[in-house]
Amino acid sequence: MSWNKIICSHKELQLFGTLNGGQSFRWNYDKINDEWVGVFSRTVWKLKQNDDHIQYQVIGSLIKEFDTKDSISYEKLLKDYFRLDLNLVKYYKEWSEKDELFQTACQQFYGIRMLRQEPVENLFSFICSQNNHISRISSMVEKLCTHYGDEICTTDGVTYFSFPQVEKLAVCDVESKLRQLSFGYRAKFIQKSAAQIVEWGGERWFNNLQDMKYKDAKQELMKLHGIGPKVADCICLMSLNHLDALPVDTHVYQIAAQNYLPHLRGKKNVTDKMYTEIGDHFRKLYGDMAGWAHTVLFCADLKKFQQNDDIKCESQKKRRKK
Template sequence: MAKHAVLLSGAKMWRSMACAKSELRLDLTLACGQSFRWRETADGHWTGVMGGRVWTLTQTDDTLWYRVYKKQDIGVEGSDRKRKAYVSLQTENESEKRFQGALKKEEEEPVAVTLVQDTHEEEEMLRDYFQLNVKLGDLYKEWGAADPHFKHIADIFTGVRMLRQDPTECLFSFICTSNNHISRIQGMVERLCQALGAPLCQLDQTSYYNFPSLSALADSSVEACLRDLGFGYRARFLQQSAKQILDTHGLEWLEGLRRVPYLQACDALRTLPGVGTKVADCVCLMSLDKAEAVPIDTHVWQIAKRDYNYASGNRQKSITDKLHRDIGDFFRKLWGPYAGWAQSVLFCADLKKFQKLKEVPHLKQPQEEEHGEGETSVVCKKTKMQREKDATVKNMKTKPASHKKAKLSA
């Protein structure tokens, strides 16, 4: 009800397109570690940068709602959860974002912005970004028919789909993921954009920046700048990879990898500093249209062993290129040409932040209880409320009895 009220209060500011939650769930898709540019800025409302623009997205059961912020004139938005949303845009002049020495940016002067009304281009951008041409419900049915474990998970984690990101943003974001976790990666990517990206706008006291260009990332001063910002050894990989792409291949090379076979694209990416097999697979899957790419990290390896009894006797402690390829082939044989999409559903379902979805009382969803490697049985866990109720009933039964016994003995 509250979300409907928000949409109605600012109806002229929102645009919409038909999209069922079974085809896309924003809360799962935008927070499962594919992109690091989105934040939940209000209940069920996600704000981030895509395609050089700042967006706010939300959804109802069968509709995806969106706003796009752009340079022009606006005062203060209407009542929106009683929050004022004054939006200011800082100048985008290229000369003002060039870095001097340690990439110290000049001050930009705020300019008012408004919401984009030309919706055709924005709707096409969203359709492309979320790959809405792919019928996710049909894929879920195929994967569920081939894999009982997936079918059980899919009943809870619907609408997890792959984003089609800008290849430059995807590559350099995932170079930051080495020995890292999602929340820390988000902070690093944000600092990267603040240091090297063009300013876009300020919304609710938060400034938004575009992702840096290859030219910005390749500058000789970048490594020192990023080390100062806490990137560690990754700072060198970021600068060197950008420089190698520009010096050896050119600006259009990354996007051109969309048109070559998966293994060729993967091998090409692995020639870059800081890009191993896992990062290459992530970039192939999430930005280069290689739906069969299955990124394998220790997390996915554990899923393969625990839930699929994969190589249960294997005592390897690290993921070699051969193991990566073998596990990928295992899942490709099981799930088919969109294996990377199916893997992302299981990866999402295994994240700690989403475990509460398995315990929603009114859904009565079963959870798996482990009984050893690769062997599971389905049980229904009691909710916290049920446990507290049981404890209360037990106390009511036991306390009077003990009180009576004490009184008689006296």
């Protein structure tokens, strides 16, 4: 199968930081072939990073109106997913001028893109993310796809499925099935939220959220079972085009307290008031794309956290050997 090409500098799109930073949970990196394999828009993709372009293959697709050889339509889909219409280098320059910490972080974490995800997948993936780590979230998302999605294709011995339609997750017996699959309390949140979305109009409801102001959309999302402020902000930012939404978790709190809001240091919990203060601070600093800008800082902090974790594991191994 031949590769197609999209002209795009690595400074405009860094696949590793973008696909491995906790936005989407359906991408896997193949070290041997130096390529990414993932699923979005009911399509299985392979991507390769180059200095001045991205290579892609469409492995299989359920999009009936597209022919798998129709590279123009798939290229448009991929460009839209990565928001390649936006000049990221220009925004990085603006954010760097406003913030020394960003200026430092962006040296390594250049080209971090905010994916334009499908709201249904994004919403239920982040319900799975609660009190969880990336590898387990990815496992749960794949279970949802395997049991409730549609088969797309099989390649290299792996069968890929689309993310399920919300109607399939709204059926009453979904909760008990997901509990059997080790989803725990999240099983109830998934089934109940799906039922609410179907009742409120499904895709039309999501379209209305995109048309609302950010804070109104966030409040609507929080009416769903199991959706709190952080998950609502993730959904607003990653799939509803509210790029000023800023999810505040432990990492984001630590970044804010250590570098911007010292009076928040040493707090045991992030209160509603603190959550709002942190978000408003970054919105004032970065403007109407604060959520995107802060994602770069989040990636840098997450990398530092992972490196510290690796160092800790190595030291524990050495102690056990002694």
